[in-house]
Amino acid sequence: MDFNLSEDHQLLSDSLRRFLAENYDIETRNRTAYAAPFHAPETWSALAELGVIGAFVPEGQGGYGGTADDVAVIFEELGRGLCSEPMLGTLLGLRLLAALGQTDLAARVIDGETRVALAVSEPQVACDLSCLQATARCEGDVWRLSGRKSAVYGAPGADLVLVVARLADAGENAALGLFLIHAPESIAAPMIDGGGIADIVLDGLQAECLSTDCAELVEDALDLGRIALCAEAVGAMSHLIEITIDYLRQRKQFGRTLASFQALQHRVVDMVVEREQCRSITIAAVAAYGTPAQARTVSMAKNLIGRMGSWIAEEAIQLHGGIGMTWEYPGSHYAKRLVMIDHQLGDRNDHVLRMIRLKPGAPPAEAA
Amino acid sequence: MDFNLSEDHQLLSDSLRRFLAENYDIETRNRTAYAAPFHAPETWSALAELGVIGAFVPEGQGGYGGTADDVAVIFEELGRGLCSEPMLGTLLGLRLLAALGQTDLAARVIDGETRVALAVSEPQVACDLSCLQATARCEGDVWRLSGRKSAVYGAPGADLVLVVARLADAGENAALGLFLIHAPESIAAPMIDGGGIADIVLDGLQAECLSTDCAELVEDALDLGRIALCAEAVGAMSHLIEITIDYLRQRKQFGRTLASFQALQHRVVDMVVEREQCRSITIAAVAAYGTPAQARTVSMAKNLIGRMGSWIAEEAIQLHGGIGMTWEYPGSHYAKRLVMIDHQLGDRNDHVLRMIRLKPGAPPAEAA
C-alpha cells in the first residue's frame, strides 16, 4: 500500500506544474480558451515535449506510460493549471489509434504534430453505447458514415477524427465500428468553461475503417477519459479551495477578516473534506482500471466528482461574493470548469444509473 | 386571501393548547405513550369534551366541523403538545363511519365513548391502494376477511376497527369494500415515537360490510390523515425549534453562550426557513383538499414535511449535543416524532412517486 507518487510521476508532475505556472497564466489561458481554434500550437508542442501526450500510451504501442496512473497524474496538473488545450480528445483518440496498431499516426500525435479527436457521443446518447445511432455502410470497398456526432472534444482544428458508428444492415445487435476521417468540417463552438467542442454531421462522409468491433475498446478509452476528468477536477478544486482560503484571509468586512467568521470556516472545512473524498475516489478508479471493477468504480468516481465538484464550485463563488462572479477573477473559470466536468462523458445521474445496471450492492473490488 | 385563523379556530386552538400545557406535561405523556394501552381515558374524554373529535366531521354527519382546516388547526396543537393519544386512527375511522351514514357509531366516537381505527395498509403496501391484497368473501350473508393488516394506528384497545379489503372472486379490478369488526385481537406494540400500533391477522374473521366500493372515500380519508400529520409536524417542529433556541441561549461553552456562535446561528435560521415552508405547504394542502389538486398537493406536502421534519429533528439533536440524545429531555421525543411522521401514510419517496404518477408539471391549483 503506497499512495506516494513514483519518482517518475513526481518528476512529470513537478515539471508540468512548473511549466503551466510559468507559461500559462490566466490571461494567456483565457485568450486561447474562448476563441477558435481553442488551442495554442506553441503550448501544445511544449506539452508534447514534456512527454505529456506520450504518457497516455504504453511502451509497446509507441508511448512511454499508458497506465491510468500516468493519465491521472497529468490531468490533475492540467486541472490545477486550468489548461484548456484539447487534451481530453487527444487522450481518447490516441488510445484507440495506438490500440488498433496505427503506429505511425500515433507517433505523430505523440510528437504533437498531429491532433486527433474521438467522435462518439450523439445528441441523444450520453453514456450508453448501445443507444448509438450513427451508422457506417460499406459500399464496394468504401465506407460511408451517416448520422450526427456531438460533444466531440477538441474537434475544432483536429487533423484526425475517429468516429464510432454502428455497422449498417447488421440488425439490432450490430457491432460498433471505428472509422477515421481527416479534418472533417464541424459545427464548432467554444465551451462555456473554455476549450473547443463540435458537432459533426456525417452525411455520407467517406471514412477509413480501423475496426469493425470496437465497443469494448471505446468503453475502455471512455473510462480512462472519465478518470482523466476526475483527476482534472481534483486538481482544479484543490487550487480553487486554496485561493478561496487566501481570499477569506485577506478580505475584511465589518472590521474583521472573513476568515474569522465561524460559519464561513465550517463551510470551507466541508469543502476540504469533500476534496479529500474526491481525491480518494479518483485513486479508487485508477486502481480499478483494467480490473473487473473498472466500470462500476469509474462510475462511482464520476458520480461523486460530478456532485462534489459543482458543489465546491458553488460554495467557492458564494464565499467570494461578487468578485467570484467576475470574468477577471481566475476562480470563476475554475468554478465553471468544475461544474461543466459533470457534463462530460456522462453526468452524476448517468453514472448512478450505470452503477445500478452493473449490479447494486456488489462488494468493493479490493475486499476480495 | 386571509391566513388568520377564524375566531372559532382561534378559540379551539387556544383551548387545546392551554389544555395540553396544563394537563399534559412530558412525564404524563411518556407514561402513557410507551406502554399499553397507549392511551389515557381521562385525557381522551377531556379532548372529546373540548370538541376535538367532533371537529373531524361535518355538521350534516353529526359533527361540528369537518373541513381540512379544522383538522389542521387541531393537529398542529396536538403536535406542539406532542400528544400521543390515538387521534390519527380516530380521524381516519370516524371520517369513514360518518360518511357511510353510521350515525350512531359516529356519535359515540365523537363523545369519546367508543374508539375506532382504520386498518388499511399492509406489510407490502404503503400508499397505493391498488396493491392491497386482503380479501373479503361473502358466504351466504356472512362476510369473512383474510389477509394481514399492518400499521393500524390506534388499534390497541380500539372498540371498532374498519378494514379495507378487496372483494374476492371479482378479478383484477375488484372494488375495495369496507368492513367493521369489533375489538379484534391484534399484535400490538408501542411506536418508537410513542402511541400504539398493531398488526391484525384477519384469518377468516367475520365482519359487517359497510361499503362495497370505498376506494375513493378511503383515499380521501387518507389524504386528510396526511394533512393532519403535516400539521402535527408543523406544531412539533415549532416547539422543537423554540426549545433549541432557548437551549442555545442558556448553554455556555468556552465562556460564551452557544447562541453566540455564528455557525450555529446560521443553522437555526435555515431550520426556521424550512419550518415556514412546511407551514406553507400544509396550508396549500388544506386549501387543495376537496379540489382536483387534492392528491398531488397533499403528496407535495407529505414529501416536503417528510424531508424537512426529519432534517430539523436531526439538526435539533445535533445543536443540543448530548442532552438532545437523552430520554429525559423532551426535545428527543419531539425529534423522534418528527422523523417517524415520514413513516406514516406514505413517506417522502412514496409521495414523490405519487406526484409523478399524477402528471408531473401540471400547474399549481390556484394559478387557474
Add this chain to the structure above:
Amino acid sequence: MDLEFTDEERAFREDVRKFLQRELPRDIAGKVAAGKDLERDDILRWQAILHARGWLAATWPKEHGGPGWSAVERHIFSEECALHSAPRLPPFGLNMLGPVLIRFGNDQQKREILPRILDGSDWWCQGYSEPGAGSDLASLRTRAVRDGDHYVVNGQKTWTTLGQYANKIFCLVRTSTQGKPQEGISFLLVDLDAPGVEMRPIRLIDGGHEVNEVFFTDVRVPVANLVGEENQGWTIAKYLLTHERTNIAGIGYATKELERFHRLAREITRDGRRLSDSPLHAARAAEIEAELEALRITNLRMLANARDGAAGGVESSLLKLKGTQVRQMLQNLYRSALGSQAAPIADELSENELTVPVDAARAAPVYFNHRKLSIFGGSNEIQRNIVAKELFKE
C-alpha cells in the same frame, strides 16, 4: 383561512394577462425566454408600453404617476409579467430612486426627476457598493466635499448594474468622518456626463456585461442634487432596504423555469429514454416543485401580513433566502438536463445548427449568471445574520 384572491383581484389578473398577451412584443419575450441579454432599446420600448398604460411605476402613488396598486395587485402584476416572459424592469429609477424622492426629495426634485423616469428620458443606476464596501456598506469611502454650491466627489463605485445604459447615478457618499461611520453618509444624484466620471465594464462569469465600475475624479455636483439632509444618507438607504420588495421571492420566474424544464424534459431523449421518464430527474423536479409551491404560499402569507400592516424585515430575508435557493436549484436542474449539450456557447452557433431547443441553449450561462442571486442585493449570509439577530435577540 382563505387562499383565494378576491373577485376584484382575479379580474385584475385577467386584465394584466390580456394586456400582456396583446402588448408585450414577441421579439422581446422571446429573448427573455431564451435567457438572452436585452438591448437598451428593448427595455425602453417595453417601458414606454407600460407607461402608456399607466402601469410602469408599480410602487408609486397615483399622484406621482403610479397606478395606485395594493401590495396584492403589485404581486399579481409582477407574477404575470414573469409568467409571460416580460423583461425584468431595471429597479433603480422605478423602485429605488422614485420611492426615495417621493419620501425624502424636495418639491423641485419630485417635479423634475420623477416624470423623466417615467417617460424614459433618464436611465438611473445605483452607486452604493465600493470595492472595499459590499455587504458592509457603512465603510464606504467615496468622498463628497462641500465647495460653495457644489460637492466635489472623489472615489469609486462598483457592481453598477446596467450602468452602460444609464445617464444618471444616485450615490451614497461620505460627507463627514465624524461619529459612527453610518452618520457621515449622504444620498447624492450625479450626472454621468459630468466631467471626471468614468464608467468601465465588469465582465461577469458568463461573459456578459451587466455590471460596471464607476470612477469619480473631482466631479462637481450641485448641492441641489442632495436628497434629504446632508448626512441623512444611511436613513435613506435603510428605508430602501426595508421598503417592501414585492417580488423578492421570484415566484413567477421560478414557476416559469420549472415549466421550461418539464417542456425540455419531454423533448430530450437521453440514452434511449425520454428525460421526462427518468425517475431521477422527475423526482428531483417534483421535490423542487413542492418547495416552490410552499414558497408561493409563504410569499402570499407575507404579502397578507404586509397588507395588514405587519412589519416585514425578517420576512423579506426569509423570502430572499428560500427564493434564491429554489431558483438556483431550478437553474441547476435545467442545466443538468442538457447533458453534454450544455457546454457549447450557443451564441456562436446559428439557431438552426442547435440540436437543443433554442430556449434551452443558454442554460449554462444563465445558471452561472444566476449564482449572483444569492450574492447581490444582500448576500444570503447577510440575510442569515439579519434573521439570526431577530431570533436570538435578548
Add this chain to the structure above:
Amino acid sequence: MDLEFTDEERAFREDVRKFLQRELPRDIAGKVAAGKDLERDDILRWQAILHARGWLAATWPKEHGGPGWSAVERHIFSEECALHSAPRLPPFGLNMLGPVLIRFGNDQQKREILPRILDGSDWWCQGYSEPGAGSDLASLRTRAVRDGDHYVVNGQKTWTTLGQYANKIFCLVRTSTQGKPQEGISFLLVDLDAPGVEMRPIRLIDGGHEVNEVFFTDVRVPVANLVGEENQGWTIAKYLLTHERTNIAGIGYATKELERFHRLAREITRDGRRLSDSPLHAARAAEIEAELEALRITNLRMLANARDGAAGGVESSLLKLKGTQVRQMLQNLYRSALGSQAAPIADELSENELTVPVDAARAAPVYFNHRKLSIFGGSNEIQRNIVAKELFKE
C-alpha cells in the same frame, strides 16, 4: 501508487477471517447484526476468546500483552471484526487507559492494572465529561483535594458509557485552580466500590441504557492512583485524543450496513415493486456507496501516512466527520426502507410476529441511537473547529 496490501497483510486478513468464522459465538454475532444491546457477559465472553488468541489489546506493544501489530494490521483486524458482526469492544480499558498507563504510568501501575484489563478482572469506564464541560473539557469542576495519602474527590461526571458494567473509572479531576484551566487537571483512577461513589443511569433517546452519571461525594482515593504527575492530566488527555484511532471512520461497520440495506431491499416489496427495483432507493444507495468507497481510500491514505510517521490530528478529524456522515446516511436509508414497519418497538414483539426480517426490526432505534456518532467523542462542530484552525492558521 499502490492500493494493494502486501502478501503478509493479505495472509493476516485470511487468518483473522478464519479465526472469526471459527471463534466468534453465533449468538453474540446475531445480537450485533440485529442491533440489539449486549449483556456484560457477552462482551466478557468475546474478550476472553480474543485474549486467549493474544488479540485483545490491539494497540498495546507485545511486552505488555499486545499482539504487536502494525497500524495496517490493526486496521485489517478491526475491519474484519466489523464485517463479521463481532462486538465493538469497550475502548476504555483497552484503547484508552492501557496506552495511557504504558506511556505515563509507573511500574507498579502497569504491573497491577494491565493484566487485569486483559483477563477481564477489571472493567474500566471513563470519567471525562461533566454536565457543564462536554466539548469544553478544560472547564471541568470535579475537585480532588489532597489529604495526606489520599485525594478527596467531589463532583459529578456524565456520559459514562457502560458504567453500569464497570468496577473502575479513570477520571480527569481538578487538583489546582491556579493558572490556566488546563493546567490544574490530573488523571486519577477511582474504584467504583469506594464509599461516596454513586452511579445513575441516563436513558437515551432510543430507550436504551448505555450511559450514566457518576456522582462523587467525599470519595477518598489513594495518591498511588494518580497517573503521571499531579496537574499533568491535560497532557494525558491530549495524548489520548491525538493517539491514533484506527477505526474512527468506521468503514467496516458502514460496509456491513450498506450490505444489510441491499439484502433488505431485495426482500421487501412496497406498493407492488421490490424495493431493490425502486430507482430512488437504488440511486441513493449507489451515491452513498460512492462516498463510502471514497472514505475507504481516504482511510487507507491516512493509515499509510500514519505508518510513514506523518502526524495526523487534522486527518482524524476528517475521518470522524465523513465517517459519521456516511454511517448516519446509511442508518437513515435503512430506516426509511422499512416504511411504516419501522415504527413498532420490535423488542415487544416476539420474533415470529414480525413481518420484517429480524435483523431489520431495530432499524429505527439504531438510527436514533447513532445520532450520537456526530456528538460524542468530540462533536462534528468541534472537529470542524479543529480543521479550520489548521486551514486558517497564520
